[in-house]
Amino acid sequence: MLINAEHLLQYQRCKRRPVLDAHGDRPQRAAPNELLLKLQQDKIAHRMSILADLSDNHKPDFPRGDWKAGASATLELMQRGVTYIYRGVLLANYQDLANGEDQDVSLCCEYPEYTFLSRPDLLVKQPGESRFGDWMYVPANIELGKRPKQEYQIVAAFHAQVLTKVQAKIPETAWLLLRSQARNYTVDLSKWIPQMQGILLEFLQALELAEPPEVFISRQKCNLCHWYNQCYAIAQSQQHLSLLPGVTPVRYHQLRALSIHTVESLADTSPVILENLPGFDRTVSPKLIVQAQSVLQKRPFILPNALPREDIIFTSPVEMYFDIEAQPDLDLDYLLGILVVDKQANTETFYSLLAERPEEEELIWQQFLDLVWQYPHAPIYHFCAYEVDTVKRLAKLYQTPNASVRPVLNRFVDVYEQLTKSVVLPIESYALKAIARWLGFEWREKEASGAKCIYWYDQWLETGDRTLLEVIQSYNEDDCRATRNVKDWLVEFVQLNLV
Numbered sequence: 001m002l003i004n005a006e007h008l009l010q011y012q013r014c015k016r017r018p019v020l021d022a023h024g025d026r027p028q029r030a031a032p033n034e035l036l037l038k039l040q041q042d043k044i045a046h047r048m049s050i051l052a053d054l055s056d057n058h059k060p061d062f063p064r065g066d067w068k069a070g071a072s073a074t075l076e077l078m079q080r081g082v083t084y085i086y087r088g089v090l091l092a093n094y095q096d097l098a099n100g101e102d103q104d105v106s107l108c109c110e111y112p113e114y115t116f117l118s119r120p121d122l123l124v125k126q127p128g129e130s131r132f133g134d135w136m137y138v139p140a141n142i143e144l145g146k147r148p149k150q151e152y153q154i155v156a157a158f159h160a161q162v163l164t165k166v167q168a169k170i171p172e173t174a175w176l177l178l179r180s181q182a183r184n185y186t187v188d189l190s191k192w193i194p195q196m197q198g199i200l201l202e203f204l205q206a207l208e209l210a211e212p213p214e215v216f217i218s219r220q221k222c223n224l225c226h227w228y229n230q231c232y233a234i235a236q237s238q239q240h241l242s243l244l245p246g247v248t249p250v251r252y253h254q255l256r257a258l259s260i261h262t263v264e265s266l267a268d269t270s271p272v273i274l275e276n277l278p279g280f281d282r283t284v285s286p287k288l289i290v291q292a293q294s295v296l297q298k299r300p301f302i303l304p305n306a307l308p309r310e311d312i313i314f315t316s317p318v319e320m321y322f323d324i325e326a327q328p329d330l331d332l333d334y335l336l337g338i339l340v341v342d343k344q345a346n347t348e349t350f351y352s353l354l355a356e357r358p359e360e361e362e363l364i365w366q367q368f369l370d371l372v373w374q375y376p377h378a379p380i381y382h383f384c385a386y387e388v389d390t391v392k393r394l395a396k397l398y399q400t401p402n403a404s405v406r407p408v409l410n411r412f413v414d415v416y417e418q419l420t421k422s423v424v425l426p427i428e429s430y431a432l433k434a435i436a437r438w439l440g441f442e443w444r445e446k447e448a449s450g451a452k453c454i455y456w457y458d459q460w461l462e463t464g465d466r467t468l469l470e471v472i473q474s475y476n477e478d479d480c481r482a483t484r485n486v487k488d489w490l491v492e493f494v495q496l497n498l499v
Contacts, residue, residue, distance in 0.1 A: 016213045018203065030228065046179060081135055085137070090159070095112075124139075129169060130168060138172065145178060154192060216242045217243055219431075244292060251288070316343075318377070319343070334457060432479065433449075443482070
C-alpha cells in the first residue's frame with residue numbers, strides 16, 4: 001500500500017480522514033465543493049508563478065500512476081544533476097523512514113507492506129556529497145499558507161527522509177515556499193524528522209485497526225472534507241459530545257477521562273469537578289454544563305454570570321446592520337452591505353455597496369462612510385469581529401482621518417459577543433446561520449455561504465456573469481437581516497428573563 005505526504009498532512013488535521021481515504025467506501029465521499037476546487041486552482045497558480053522564475057527546471061516524464069517509472073525518471077534527472085526537478089517521484093519502504101536514532105529498531109520491519117511515495121514540489125540541487133557525486137538535493141514544498149505551520153514542516157520532513165534513501169545522503173535542510181514577503185522558510189530537520197516518524201507510526205497503527213478512529217466534529221476543519229456528511233451522520237446518531245459547542249479536543253479528552261460520555265452526564269456534572277482541568281476554568285466549566293442542559297432540554301438559558309441588564313444590547317429609533325463579503329486571496333473587501341431600519345418612519349432599506357472590480361474598493365469605502373454618517377446616532381450591529389477589523393484596515397489603507405472613523409467604530413455593537421456572554425442556545429454552533437435558523441430565519445439562496453461567495457466573486461471576475469453578483473448580494477442582504485433577527489430575539493429574551 002502506498003503512503004504519501006497528503007496522508008500525513010491530513011492525519012495531523014483529522015486522525016479519521018486518511019484512514020477513510022485508505023479503507024473507506026469511496027461512493028460515500030462527497031464531491032469537492034467550489035471553495036476546495038478554488039483552493040486547488042490557487043495552489044496550482046502559486047506553483048506556476050514560482051516555477052516561472054526558475055530556469056533549468058525539469059519534470060519527470062512517466063505514465064500516469066506508474067510510480068516506479070516516475071521514480072526511475074526522477075533518478076535519471078538527479079544523476080544528470082539538473083538544477084530543479086518539479087514534482088519528482090521518490091519511493092522508500094517503512095524501514096527507511098522508521099529506522100532513525102529516535103525510534104526503536106524493533107519497529108523497522110513492522111510494516112513491510114507499506115511503500116512511501118514522496119512528491120515534493122521541487123528538488124533543488126545543492127553542493128554536497130551524495131551517491132550522484134559532488135552534489136545533492138534538498139526538498140522544497142510550495143504552500144498557500146503564509147506561516148510555516150507544523151503540518152507543513154512534518155510534510156517537509158517526510159520528503160527529506162524519503163529523499164535520504166534515494167540519494168544516500170540526508171539533506172542539510174528542507175524549504176517551504178510560502179505566500180508571504182519572507183517567502184522562503186528553512187525547516188529544522190533535526191527537530192521535525194523525529195516528530196514526523198512518530199506521527200507516521202501512529203498513522204500506520206490506525207490503518208491496522210478494524211475500525212477507523214472515533215468521529216470528532218470540528219467544523220472549521222471538517223467542512224471541506226469529502227467524508228463530512230458520513231462523519232456528521234455518525235456523530236448525530238451517537239449524540240457525540242463534539243457536537244456540543246465548547247467541546248474542544250482537549251476538553252473532550254478530559255471529559256472522557258472522567259467517564260463523561262453523554263450530554264446527560266455532562267449536564268449533571270458539578271462545575272467544581274471540571275474547573276481545574278486542562279482546557280477548563282471557572283468561566284468555561286459552568287458555561288459548558290449549562291450548554292449541555294440547554295441542548296438536553298431544548299430551550300435557551302440565561303448564563304449564570306450573564307452581562308448586567310444595563311450592559312445588554314439595546315434598541316434604537318434607527319438601527320444599522322452591517323455585513324461584509326471579502327476575497328481573502330486579493331486582500332479585498334468587495335461588498336459592504338448595510339440594512340438601515342428606521343422604526344420611526346417604519347422603513348427598511350438595504351444598501352449593497354459593491355466593488356465590481358478590486359480597484360473600486362476605495363470607492364465603496366467612501367460610500368460606506370457617507371452612509372453611516374447620515375445616521376450619526378444609529379448603532380451599527382454586526383456579527384463577530386470581522387467588520388470592526390475591516391473598518392480599521394480600510395481606514396488605514398485609504399488614510400481616512402481618525403475623526404471620521406473613531407466615532408463610527410464607537411457605534412459598533414457585536415451581536416455575537418453580546419449573545420455568547422448572556423445566553424446559551426440548544427444548537428450545535430454559534431455561527432450566524434445556526435442561530436438564525438434555530439429562530440426560523442432562512443436564506444433565500446439555500447446553498448450560499450461565505451466560502452461559496454469567495455468562489456463566485458472569483459468566477460465573476462473571470463466570466464463577467466452578473467447573476468453571480470446578484471446571488472452574492474442576496475446572500476449578503478440575508479446575512480444583515482439574520483443579524484437583525486438574532487439581535488431582536490436577544491433583546492426580547494433578556495428583557496423577559498434577566499432580573
